[in-house]
Amino acid sequence: MIIATWNINSVKARLPLLLDWLDQAKPDVVCLQEIKCQTPDFPRLELEALGWHCVVQGQKSYNGVALLSREPATDVITALPGDPSDEQARYVQATVSGLRIGCLYLPNGNPVGTEKYPYKLAWMDRLVTHAEQLLRAETPFVLAGDYNICPTDDDVYDPVAWREDALCRPESRAQFRRLLNLGLTEAFRLFHPDEPHRYSFWDYQAGRWPRDQGLRIDHFLLSPQASDRATACDIDKTPRGWEKASDHTPVWCEISG
DNA sequence: ATGGTTGTTCCACAA
Numbered sequence: 001m002i003i004a005t006w007n008i009n010s011v012k013a014r015l016p017l018l019l020d021w022l023d024q025a026k027p028d029v030v031c032l033q034e035i036k037c038q039t040p041d042f043p044r045l046e047l048e049a050l051g052w053h054c055v056v057q058g059q060k061s062y063n064g065v066a067l068l069s070r071e072p073a074t075d076v077i078t079a080l081p082g083d084p085s086d087e088q089a090r091y092v093q094a095t096v097s098g099l100r101i102g103c104l105y106l107p108n109g110n111p112v113g114t115e116k117y118p119y120k121l122a123w124m125d126r127l128v129t130h131a132e133q134l135l136r137a138e139t140p141f142v143l144a145g146d147y148n149i150c151p152t153d154d155d156v157y158d159p160v161a162w163r164e165d166a167l168c169r170p171e172s173r174a175q176f177r178r179l180l181n182l183g184l185t186e187a188f189r190l191f192h193p194d195e196p197h198r199y200s201f202w203d204y205q206a207g208r209w210p211r212d213q214g215l216r217i218d219h220f221l222l223s224p225q226a227s228d229r230a231t232a233c234d235i236d237k238t239p240r241g242w243e244k245a246s247d248h249t250p251v252w253c254e255i256s257g
Numbered sequence: 258a259t260g261g262t263t264g265t266t267c268c269a270c271a272a
Contacts, residue, residue, distance in 0.1 A: 009272085010264055034272085036265065061265050062272095108272060148272095203272085204262035247263075247272080 001097060001255045003029040005144040005218055006239075007105070007201070007248035011035040011066070014246055015043055019050070021239050027252060028070050029096055031103035033146045035064035042066060059089035065145070067103045069096045080104070081133075082126035090123070099226065099255060100134065104145035109166030117166055120148070124175035131182055131221075140225035142255070143184070146248065147219045149176045151186065154196035155216035157208075167217060179221055187220035187233035187253045200235050201248045209240060220253045229256045 004027040008014040011032065022030070035042060039058035047054055047068060055067040057078040067073060073094035080091035093102040104127070109120030127143075134141050150168050153159035162168045180186065192198065199214025208214060222230055233253040240249035 013264065034264095062270090110272080206260045206262090244263095 001029070001099065001257075002027040002252055003031070003101065003142060003144060003220070003255065004250045004252040005031040005033070005103070005146070005220065006250040007033040007146040007218060007246060009034050009036070009246040009248065011043060011064075012037055012041070013244070015046070017239060017242055017244065017246070019046075020242075021250065022050070022052075022068075025236065025250065025252070029101055030068040031101070031144045032066040032068065033064075033103070033105035034062075035066050036062060037064060055092050055094050057089045057092045059087075063089045063105055065089060065092050065103050065105050067092050067094055067101065069094070071097050075100070080123070080126050081130055083122075086123075098140075100139060100141035102130075102134075102141065102143040102145075104143060104147070106145065106147045106149065108148045109172065112164065112166050112169065120166060121171060121175060124172075124178075128175070128178050128182065131179055131184065135182060135223060138225065139223075140229065140255075141223045142226050142253070143179075143221040144219070144253070146217060147176065148217055149173065149219075150215050150217055151176055151189075151219075155199075157197065157199070157213035157215070162215075167215065183224055184221040185224075185227040185230075187222050187227075187230055188216070188235070188251065190222075190227070190230065191233045198235055200251050202240060204247050218248060218251045220251065222253075226255060230254065231256050
């Protein structure tokens, strides 16, 4: 079973590229972030006609997440628990073929010094609490998405320039490590322990893509039972080079059984 | 020090 995560930066602007990539990569589950549309405006009919089941949590203008699956999705959750007043569409979760899959779009947190940064850290508090709850069930799960966190300096093209950014600050990285310390495994590093400078995002500005100056911020965190079954994880750079590309490229993980 | 894009919406903001 191939699970992919892709921040597509508007599902409407990116639908042709999404359909091309689904056709050639043939994933079984796709976690999408930044669909940037309200739920009724999601291209559900087009995707269902191609055999996809869709779980969608949209929002006007910003954010928005969706989970596509070849097999039906059950036990759907459309918000991260822990703050009923949070109206930002950043989390959906469903069970597909016995595997529980969370699709998340973690807050960016910039500029640090505004309310955006504490919102990010508080959102990660809630994610830690939610992961603890999932672990108690002792069933395999995957938390996939745009974490807006560079876990280490190896994941940044210029660590000094990015040191104070919300994606790299020590408090952000400490929150990410709390997830690992629960017993979750970061899938890309499991299979690529000695490959610094592998990125999943390249800014549109300043020639970052042609110079390969990127960040690795799209991740898979695996529960112990999911980690046991993981067979591969990699970044598919190809779609970032296409015309009208998203600034993120897909990351995928294979889970056996 | 500067660089200088994209999508959505409205006359900026978020990334």
